[in-house]
Amino acid sequence: MCLPLRAPAFLALVIGAALSSAGHAQTAPTPDLLMGCPEWRTLNPADLRAARVTVSRAVFTDVTGKPGRAYVVKDDLLLQGPAVNGRRCSYFVKGGAPTGVGGYLNTMLMRNLPTSPALSGTWAAERAQLNVTKTAAGAWTVSGNATAPTAGGSVNTGELGGPVARQGDAWRYAVDGCTLSLWPVGPWLVAQDNGACGGLNVTFGGLYTRQR
DSSP states (O other), X not given: OBOOTTSOHHHHHHHHHHHHGGGGOSSSOOHHHHTTOOOGGGSXXXXXXXXXXXXXXXXXXXXTOOEEEEXXXXXXXXXXXXXXXXXXXXXXXXXXXXEEEEEEEEGGGEEEEOOOSOOOEEEEOSSEEEEEEEOTTSOEEEEEEEEEEOTTSOEEEEEEEEEOEEETTEEEEEETTEEEEEEXXXXXXXXXXXXXXXXXXXXXXXXXXXXX
């Protein structure tokens, strides 16, 4: 993710400050950082895809094509929503996590990344980890843990473990009132749960990157 190198010094400082704060705005990015795109977690996971930028610079725009100030460069990774008039809401992913910065990009400026056929492995999100394994009998299982800090300085936790089965375009887990759905998207896993998999504010939902 880059910023215009030839911008006036004051403007560069303002833009740089906005983007440097994006790492702290992943759950509620400000509208100007997403150019009118919705927060990615509100999109249907089945409509998401992964892409890599193929041009030297791609400037985020709003839905009409009006350019913003932030842009991505060749080989940057993007999580994307469905196409709208040749553009997709695109979310800059760095270090395996959405940064809270994005906007619309023309589909001609990137290439789609195929979904990894390998589901098994250890996957990590911001405050959660999942282990997906295939048994000798051919069944799939998932186990994991997640945390959420509290205002008092302690940590709420959650754990899950049990069978996971393919249902349509997702993998589903349901044990003891906790439900979890997993969608492979490019090199990642997108997860959603029902909020009943641990203590207060604990969630297994998010974007997961393979660790091994």
